[in-house]
Amino acid sequence: MNRYPTVLTIAGSDSGGGAGIQADLKTIAALGAFGTSAITALTAQNTQGVRGIHAVPPSFLKSQLEAVFEDIKVDAVKIGMINTIEAAYVIAEIIDRFQPGFVVFDPVMVSTSGAKLIQDETIEVLWEELFPRATLITPNLDEAQILVDREITNVNEMVAAASEMISRGCQGVLLKGGHLVAPKLFDVFSEKDSQPEIFESDYIESRNVHGTGCTLSSAIATYAALGNSLPESIRLAKKYVAEAIGAGKNVQTGSGSGPLNHSFSPQVMKIIAL
Template identity: 70%
Template sequence: MKRYPTVLTIAGSDSGGGAGIQADLKTFAALGAYGTAAITALTAQNTQGVRAIHAVPAAFLREQLEAVFEDITIDAVKIGMINTVDVVEVIAGVLDRFQPPFVVFDPVMVATSGAKLILDETVGVLKTQLFPRATLITPNLDEARMLLKKPIESVDQMREAAEELIAQGCRAVLLKGGHLVAARLYDVLAVRGEATQVFESEYIASKNVHGTGCTLSSAIATYLALGHALTEAVSLAKAYVSGAIQAGKDITTGQGSGPLNHSYAPKPMQIRS
């Protein structure tokens, strides 16, 4: 039987369309995978910021997840916004039950606008319940600072922070350095038992970077679903995001931080047997 490589996103909905579930599904489609979704929260937001958050009850999230897993073969999972402890527990239980091959967790804690998206008591539960179950976590600098409660202001400190997260139970960490003020961008990949790698890329001047983190983690999950090894998936995903930023940098969508151009080079849906 033939089927599509399939990725499941577990994340919040962005009514402005630039991040969250909407960005994830656009990314899956652009890279040739079939996308499925389970929504953890509804947000009222646009390019200027988040106005309100409405959490989806954990019991209903469980229904969404079980409906997908019981019917469709999932090749990779991307996890995004989670803001309550009971939602974390539901996701951990479902992952244990269905054992998807790959799990990429983007621990979304703060929106681009600065709005806090997670309850304080949830942060510790993320570390104990989801970090060990994830193939890769992809925090940005602000999120890593919240997790480790320490300053991170250089590439050397990024290396130390990524390795500290590995020591705390993560299997692999991609620490994103886009918030460092520098002419070049640096991301650090630490994998348990392997040498830490630094990815360097060109800084692209654009105000349209809303949803960049969601898009990167979704792209990594997609490339894993398509059969690429982790380091290659990270490299390919970074190239895709850079292309999407470049293609969308001169476009106006709303009055604030606009979205990437997810469909700048769409690929046909892949088919596997």
């Protein structure tokens, strides 16, 4: 018998369809893997912003996670929006119990429109419970500034911030520099006991960048589930996101920041041995 490479996304739902669980599942499917999900929170949002957040009870989040892990082989996990302490503890417990081989955590704290999506007291719990359990965390500049409690304005400061996160217990950090708008953009990848690697990419002019971070992290998880190394998964995921932005830049969805074109070149779902 055979099976599909499988990715589990643990994240919030975006009613507008551009980010969160919806973007994750679109990405996973487009790259040729099978997507499963556990929803941490419901949001009322569209391309113009977030109108409300309703947290899923921790006991039900745990039930979702157990239902997936107890029945389906999970090759990689993507974690997104966690806005309560209880949710963080539940996810940490599940990771310890089921030991997925690869975990990428996009610490969603601020939406594209600027809305804060996490409780202040939850941040320290992320440091204690989830960052050390993740293979990779993928903060953007706004999130990294919250995590290291200082402003980050250039690549050297990005390298220093990523190194600080490693020293505080992270296994791997991809600090995304897309908010430093310039003709060339830089991301910093840092792991324990290795020199930081800087990824360079061209800036793409587009208003449709809602869900970019969700898409990147779920793409990294998917490429890892398909058998790629962590650095190669990052490179492939960055290429996919850049092409998805380019394919969707001239399309209007809503009145605000629209989504990427996740399905610009869908792949046939891969089949692997059990």
